[in-house]
């Protein structure tokens with residue numbers, strides 16, 4: 001006897017859907033419905049992915065309750081089905097990708113009341129000169145109502161808002177969607193051409209790569225296009241990297257588009273995320289700005305997707321469903337029949353390869369908007385100096401500060417020093433659980449592993465030889481901050497890294513201070529290098545390229561090129577000409593020569609040729625099977641067996657090989673490389689073999705997963 005069942009995705013890490021029959025006296029809920037189902041001794045929220053007829057069996061239980069019928073539309077379910085297959089993830093990931101947290105719970109979620117706050121007449125007239133935080137809030141609200149989340153992001157605490165509400169200075173309102181629209185700058189001919197080219201495709205799918213050098217005004221191009229689509233009542237979805245999604249960007253978008261933006265990222269509360277999700281789904285959210293997870297937002301009337309800084313690593317999810325937000329966004333646009341714009345000053349080789357293959361259209365912006373010029377580049381050979389701050393670099397810093405400029409120093413290492421070494425026997429402080437040195441931090445004083453988070457106190461003497469002569473080797477941002485403060489006592493030195501900037505508000509406040517234009521020195525990690533507009537910076541310098549020159553990761557030269565151009569691009573953005581310095585002990589390295597002798601696109605096209613010759617991504621498709629365990633042997637043996645399952649004449653199988661960091665957090669890590677010229681074939685083949693992989697003897701003793709298009713090795 002056959003039975004009609006709903007195939008339901010539930011949030012468990014098992015590689016299958018589960019069958020449920022209809023509840024008594026009811027028909028099966030439609031596909032896309034959110035349901036409550038019994039699962040073992042628990043009840044779970046599930047999504048109906050499909051219907052099927054199966055052999056009746058006593059273990060098939062009925063659905064307990066229908067929560068919402070057809071909540072997720074077929075287009076999103078189809079997108080997920082593709083991701084599930086391509087990224088080889090359990091179907092239960094549908095719950096975390098397609099539903100906001102509040103809808104993953106079994107308990108009903110209470111809708112929140114109005115989340116926006118506006119000034120009252122009383123607030124407008126109030127004298128708050130003795131309450132600076134309240135005065136700041138009033139200033140922000142003078143431009144129009146703001147969501148609580150935005151005020152929080154701007155550093156205004158809920159206690160202040162509560163007090164102001166109680167005093168009648170502000171009130172809760174439904175946020176109006178129309179703001180005063182601000183005209184942007186006039187577009188230059190290149191920008192106009194790019195906008196026209198995008199708009200020509202507005203009725204169909206097209207992927208356009210907008211490659212514009214730093215400062216060329218890519219955002220103004222997106223916004224010009226977005227405005228036209230908004231005027232036709234279409235929604236615009238803008239994806240940005242985690243670090244790049246600042247209130248500053250959101251504000252700029254809102255001003256230009258004359259409409260409130262709905263933001264969607266992991267820093268929001270569950271209630272705020274649900275609200276944003278609902279607004280996107282019913283079309284009230286006209287402009288949505290979010291991080292990679294926003295690519296799965298339901299959209300009532302989509303018209304355009306933009307992926308800003310498309311080369312950024314944060315678009316790739318590193319756990320669970322290991323999807324790439326940019327690539328999924330392209331697929332989504334294709335399924336919706338709308339254009340997508342990928343923007344970057346330093347496009348990924350993946351996107352450039354798609355241009356070469358004719359899949360993406362390339363639009364270039366080769367001039368800086370407003371006539372600003374690119375900085376002069378210069379390499380400082382630091383052999384023979386202590387390698388921390390070169391004398392010539394100090395001189396250059398002094399010169400730029402004296403001329404009233406600001407200075408930006410990039411060093412992608414936080415902490416005081418990357419290594420603590422014994423000057424007598426050469427002992428170094430290493431992490432017990434990782435193949436890594438412990439980083440020396442001074443405030444607070446400790447040794448910390450940046451890979452597993454382990455912390456130790458700093459030993460007073462060398463544990464090996466007993467010598468008290470323990471010394472730092474190299475310099476992280478914390479040590480640089482100290483050195484610069486000593487050397488330039490009259491100028492503020494701001495450190496920008498995860499230790500110094502713990503909240504979004506810290507960074508936002510610092511950027512506001514820096515934009516006043518007073519001379520200062522910024523020293524920081526990649527947080528600093530990402531697209532922030534810092535018009536008074538005239539000198540940018542990069543202090544650590546040497547590690548990247550010798551990295552075992554095949555993506556290292558690409559990332560180096562992107563970092564160098566992004567950091568260089570921070571200098572000289574306004575009328576003042578800029579200077580860019582690279583401090584290195586390897587001035588003759590061919591990669592540096594290639595970087596200096598060409599623009600980014602020329603450099604990238606040479607890297608692409610090398611990747612093609614080596615049959616590496618994006619020329620060939622790469623999938624990794626990763627395996628890790630507390631003992632090395634089971635992790636390795638699992639991959640030996642997996643290699644046997646996966647062997648095929650159309651696929652190159654290499655490994656098991658140790659991961660670049662072979663031990664991390666106490667786990668031994670290995671990988672199997674699967675390379676193929678035929679992407680579809682590789683994906684099909686892995687899917688055909690996945691059940692066999694799950695049946696391998698060590699499959700339950702080790703942690704393992706498939707990573708398609710891996711970003712880290």
Ligand SMILES: [Zn+2]
Nearest residue numbers: 422425462465
């Ligand atoms: Zn020693």
Ligand SMILES: [Zn+2]
Nearest residue numbers: 431434449452
């Ligand atoms: Zn560690």
